[in-house]
Amino acid sequence: MSGKLGKGPPAMSTKEFDELFQQVSNWGRWGADDSRGTLNYISPTHIRSAAALVRSGRSVSLAIPINKVAGPDNSNPAVHNMTLTYDTRFDFGEPQFAMDYLGCACHGDCHTHIDALCHVSYKGKLYNGKPVSGVTSQGAKLMDITTLAHGIVGRGVLLDIPRLRGVKWLEPGEAVTQKELEDAEKSEGVRLGEGDVFLFRTGHHRRRLELGPWNNGYDGEGKAGLDARSMRLLHERKVSAFLPDGDGETVPSNVEGVAYPIHVLQITAMGMTCADSLQFEDLAKVCEEEKRWEFMVVATPLRLPGGTGSLFNPIAIF
Amino acid sequence: MSGKLGKGPPAMSTKEFDELFQQVSNWGRWGADDSRGTLNYISPTHIRSAAALVRSGRSVSLAIPINKVAGPDNSNPAVHNMTLTYDTRFDFGEPQFAMDYLGCACHGDCHTHIDALCHVSYKGKLYNGKPVSGVTSQGAKLMDITTLAHGIVGRGVLLDIPRLRGVKWLEPGEAVTQKELEDAEKSEGVRLGEGDVFLFRTGHHRRRLELGPWNNGYDGEGKAGLDARSMRLLHERKVSAFLPDGDGETVPSNVEGVAYPIHVLQITAMGMTCADSLQFEDLAKVCEEEKRWEFMVVATPLRLPGGTGSLFNPIAIF
């Protein structure tokens, strides 16, 4: 990671970052053995209220179709092989079957996926101060993706920053501040509250659809994301989970010496489950049509014991 | 497939089977180009009603944890490799990441998955009379798993046959009749209706947990499932989708000359989306506690273009 800083708000020093880490930390909040973090904010009442948002019965996928073609943001494309097709139909009698095989990195760039809390460590510690030695080449022994076995069910709130700004998308390197998130709330007439799943739209996928894929890493053009200070808002509001297009990060980072400050603050400090590489193109349209930016959200990672993440297909239900 | 017949009701001839195929066929019902089949029964009203069942806010996974160990019912275990762990932590600065890779057959035995309608053909035809030539080694060009991109959302109804019979599980080869499904409805105080997702429990997974895995194929001990005639009930009631433990089939089959009659009738004739290898052990307990066998169900396959199926993690929400 270079020391290059982004185009957003003034840079944060490593020292300020570590203070922010402490401010938003949830270590110990739900006990020394907690492995669910901010998902603890989702109560039965919250889920009931989320279900009550289902009125028109429309469901909308938030996933990008799995991309099997290598490109500047997809260096390890998914392997999808057909393993049985109908050319062999005379061998087996009836019926005939078609089958296939899928292989993919669980955190594949530009593949919609969700991170387990064991995915990120800071200074040798995982969320809740757990040691990194619990995650070895034999798999994750703690805070693996099966912590989410029964799925995430709750109220989703989309804050659509390009809509607020009146642009098609944010440009790489732009960072969204807490103030702007609050402005988006006002503009949409919603307010992130306890247990809510926060969907954050920078227009990353829209840009990709229109301009083509680009290298959005530290050795490339970068991407738009959150300003690290905005974590204070998510912390105060008791947000339960974070679903962005892109991955929430501003690249290059505005924090000196920390390459992925949003991942560190959300996952390691707050214990907030985060996803990566969603798309909100269909969702944004439906929100406009329904004139509401809140809905029921359901996200169900695969039950992969020892896994650090999972491809998934989260949906919004209106 | 052997001509061996199962332990259930009297055998059905191939001719009777073909007549049954015609009786329950939905070819043309939703137009010549339909690729959603019985999912068309799910209306906005249905989804709204399903969401209204969310009262206690409990969610329950219906998936088996992904099984990476070969066994008599898992000849192609999932490949799960850790690709980055914290032993390399001094190379990259902060933060550190753990990552992994998952490879798996989309219809892996004993892996919870869902079938696209292109997965099964009968006499050279897919559902709605479409030709098998649309599914080649380059992928499925029609009725692939992305037909389910926005997920299945609806009312789920569990018919728990071991509960009805007062046994822990059905034995391999036993077939459940329409009469028994109706008895289970009465016993549970529910009734399968238009748009409902039918969860069918034989106790297959319970048996596996207690006795260990067994070869449940035609070259092995077989498995418990549905009597082919019971498809008439699902057809009349306008069931939208089918989620079984096991895969719904009685093995050996009670139909002469047809190895997977349930797959053929549901997928090819009716256009009914079916899943495979779920587990209802947690669900059955929650149903008893909640004293209801109906709930909201959400199932979201991966968005895999050209795919014939997908691992997934469906959930019930109470």
Next chain:
Amino acid sequence: MSGKLGKGPPAMSTKEFDELFQQVSNWGRWGADDSRGTLNYISPTHIRSAAALVRSGRSVSLAIPINKVAGPDNSNPAVHNMTLTYDTRFDFGEPQFAMDYLGCACHGDCHTHIDALCHVSYKGKLYNGKPVSGVTSQGAKLMDITTLAHGIVGRGVLLDIPRLRGVKWLEPGEAVTQKELEDAEKSEGVRLGEGDVFLFRTGHHRRRLELGPWNNGYDGEGKAGLDARSMRLLHERKVSAFLPDGDGETVPSNVEGVAYPIHVLQITAMGMTCADSLQFEDLAKVCEEEKRWEFMVVATPLRLPGGTGSLFNPIAIF
């Protein structure tokens, strides 16, 4: 494939190509059931002579290191995952092990590999007139890569065209004629003879090393290779196998309506085992030092039943 023609000798019509196919065809030459094709030219005497070329005891790999990074000529990079490393050393006692996993397309572009004779068909036929129906999604039932189970052992002859021309490499689209092959023989003081393995250097890999990878397919810049007519020479001389850098093809092809004429003539017509994507950078240096362009060659594909090809690491021994 476009109808675009290459930069080499005048174009060949489809009709002329089909005549050439007949001229060089070996169908029936070694019996109706032969599946070894031109490898039949390798006699015990030939192998003994090849071994007699081993004088200095140097061995040289002809393979490119396996490339795990996507690029313009590597759209499906190999998947190489470490599956056990020494961070888990306290769990198992002594000793400790490190392990890994490799997944790769058997004909991956820019991965050194060898083709089985079942890899290419022309007008519905494989080599020796065998039907394509023998190769299905269940694997190849005839002429699979296990035909080469015991390896290829023989005399190798390198014809180094850039050396002849006094250039670093041939440019994409350039086709090498029979005349030029004969000139290279004279220049090097060798002559391709019965049973010889023909190593053909265009400098493809040298260009890649110096200028970086490029899209060398029909939708890209193309590549240098053989003129289709030069197959007559290989046929007359009774060459046993073909090991090129690139894959022997001139892209775009100089044959109207046939995208891979060299593959068709060598594999389908002649039954000549061909490899793909070798590198001769080390070899060319050793040849200069040893002042000879002939050596023992040993190539041993993996024993993959039903396989259409294999990654491999062929070597020259001096």
Next chain:
Amino acid sequence: MSGKLGKGPPAMSTKEFDELFQQVSNWGRWGADDSRGTLNYISPTHIRSAAALVRSGRSVSLAIPINKVAGPDNSNPAVHNMTLTYDTRFDFGEPQFAMDYLGCACHGDCHTHIDALCHVSYKGKLYNGKPVSGVTSQGAKLMDITTLAHGIVGRGVLLDIPRLRGVKWLEPGEAVTQKELEDAEKSEGVRLGEGDVFLFRTGHHRRRLELGPWNNGYDGEGKAGLDARSMRLLHERKVSAFLPDGDGETVPSNVEGVAYPIHVLQITAMGMTCADSLQFEDLAKVCEEEKRWEFMVVATPLRLPGGTGSLFNPIAIF
């Protein structure tokens, strides 16, 4: 690993084992940075002599066909998927291609493979005293399989123990002593010498072919192999590499507290390249016919940067 001891010679204590480790150690012998170990014994003269053994021109594979079916000694079978077959022939014009994909653990049980020297560590050290920290989840940075890029070429000597004993195979748990190796030499009229590749036959694969696969690990029935003391002979004789059926180990081990003593002594102490799971069924027959147990051997692992091992197909040439 259990403390259970094998059926062979008296057990060796951990202390005696550590003394043996020192006695056969080659650490420092070829310099502090050596990564080739006993392959240094192979001289140009040796290779020339090996090639001079090629008289009849027969080549014989020493590999087991790749096994895609799970079983008691194959818990992670190779993934072999056809990715293009001739059912799509009308889409692309001529010619048509068939292609496939292979994924496999590099040290898959019952898959013929070779170990890099980085594969085994003892008390935190690799061969030559190198630290295990050079092998991480990012790959092996030292002594990876590319150390063997140019292949192993030399004289092979088969010591066939079942032949000596007049049995079809050794039973699991039986250990072969130095004395018995010397007896086999006499019986066959050969003598292991400097630079020789030692092929060691216990009949493991023959037993597997006749009785079917069995669990040969510490939690199973075990296997026949070498007595740890016999390493003294290989050390004195300056053997360059070791190719066994099975993996050379007696399981359970006759060394207290060390589960894989042969691996530790050969790879970690001696720097001897070892292979695993070869078969000598064809070879043994040819040796009898040729009346000699020495031949040229060529073994060429894939050039996999960072790899700890590789599937391969070694051959003997007579």
